[in-house]
Amino acid sequence: MKGLVFNIQRFSINDGPGIRTTVFLKGCNLRCQWCHNPESINVHQELQHFDQLCIGCGACIEACPHSVISTGDDSKLEFDRKHCVKCGACVDACMSDAIELAGEYMDVEEVVETIAKDREYYENSGGGLTISGGEPLLQKDFVKEIFRRTKDMGIHNTLDTAAHVDWSVLEEVLPYVDLILLDMKVMDHDKHFESTGRFNHEILENAKRLADEDVDIIVRIPVIPSVNDTDENMDRTAAFLSDFERLVGVELLPYHTLGVDKNLSLVKRCISRHSLNRKSRKWKPSRRVSAGMISRLRSVDVSWNSFSLI
Numbered sequence: 001m002k003g004l005v006f007n008i009q010r011f012s013i014n015d016g017p018g019i020r021t022t023v024f025l026k027g028c029n030l031r032c033q034w035c036h037n038p039e040s041i042n043v044h045q046e047l048q049h050f051d052q053l054c055i056g057c058g059a060c061i062e063a064c065p066h067s068v069i070s071t072g073d074d075s076k077l078e079f080d081r082k083h084c085v086k087c088g089a090c091v092d093a094c095m096s097d098a099i100e101l102a103g104e105y106m107d108v109e110e111v112v113e114t115i116a117k118d119r120e121y122y123e124n125s126g127g128g129l130t131i132s133g134g135e136p137l138l139q140k141d142f143v144k145e146i147f148r149r150t151k152d153m154g155i156h157n158t159l160d161t162a163a164h165v166d167w168s169v170l171e172e173v174l175p176y177v178d179l180i181l182l183d184m185k186v187m188d189h190d191k192h193f194e195s196t197g198r199f200n201h202e203i204l205e206n207a208k209r210l211a212d213e214d215v216d217i218i219v220r221i222p223v224i225p226s227v228n229d230t231d232e233n234m235d236r237t238a239a240f241l242s243d244f245e246r247l248v249g250v251e252l253l254p255y256h257t258l259g260v261d262k263n264l265s266l267v268k269r270c271i272s273r274h275s276l277n278r279k280s281r282k283w284k285p286s287r288r289v290s291a292g293m294i295s296r297l298r299s300v301d302v303s304w305n306s307f308s309l310i
């Protein structure tokens with residue numbers, strides 16, 4: 001069985017406890033305006049061109065067997081993406097690493113082999129495997145098969161999800177999961193729609209059902225000024241989480257602007273260059289705001305909390 005992977009990060013320390021291997025899958029059903037991994041959104045391979053690394057040598061134009069690369073009036077490269085067959089010849093030809101192919105189809109065996117290489121580190125650090133995205137559950141069968149095999153190997157399995165899927169999808173994968181990293185954005189339904197393109201009724205419903213399951217939960221909240229950093233949102237979040245018996249932590253993730261260049265490299269049309277620049281100026285990470293949020297979230301009554309800024 002194959003899945004579309006966009007990155008495998010070994011020795012990861014930010015995606016659950018201990019030292020982990022994080023497998024990032026391509027495909028997402030939310031459109032968060034602050035997304036820092038826009039190359040994870042579509043469920044197909046995509047060509048990325050990084051203008052700032054390109055020296056205009058033209059090697060990629062010569063290498064492309066389908067003649068889909070040309071130079072425009074401003075001497076910048078233009079890609080006829082509709083006719084690109086993702087063969088990767090231009091990536092190999094570019095000596096400046098200015099072109100990348102986002103996404104690789106990989107076998108379950110291949111992924112599990114890579115994960116298994118670091119078993120000793122997992123055992124010594126209390127780490128394991130994390131599958132993230134995008135929304136990994138869009139490739140549910142692939143996720144389930146990897147988790148099934150790693151669980152058999154005694155590896156700790158963590159699923160990073162926004163839970164915007166049918167409950168039956170979560171239910172199928174849960175028997176193989178030890179910890180859920182539950183990504184929550186904002187409690188207000190309309191604000192959630194404005195900033196992610198989707199309402200959050202299903203997410204909150206699934207979150208409540210997860211709280212009754214035999215699985216640990218860490219809630220992760222990207223702190224986006226003017227979207228979710230209000231006292232009202234933090235109070236509502238704390239109230240919502242107050243009866244989650246298996247909640248072992250809440251992590252606040254500062255917003256950063258990494259996604260802006262990546263978005264431009266993919267020529268995303270969902271957000272224009274103008275609005276990206278405007279938003280990236282508006283959404284500055286703020287430790288002061290996060291400190292205020294932490295104090296409000298401390299009202300959550302759980303056995304162990306790890307309020308952390310990562």
Ligand code: SF4
Nearest residue numbers: 064084085087088090
């Ligand atoms: S991936 Fe292949 S077809 Fe697409 S632009 Fe590069 S060389 Fe041409």
Ligand code: SF4
Nearest residue numbers: 054055057058060094
């Ligand atoms: S080969 Fe690389 S550096 Fe040269 S023109 Fe193409 S993208 Fe730019």
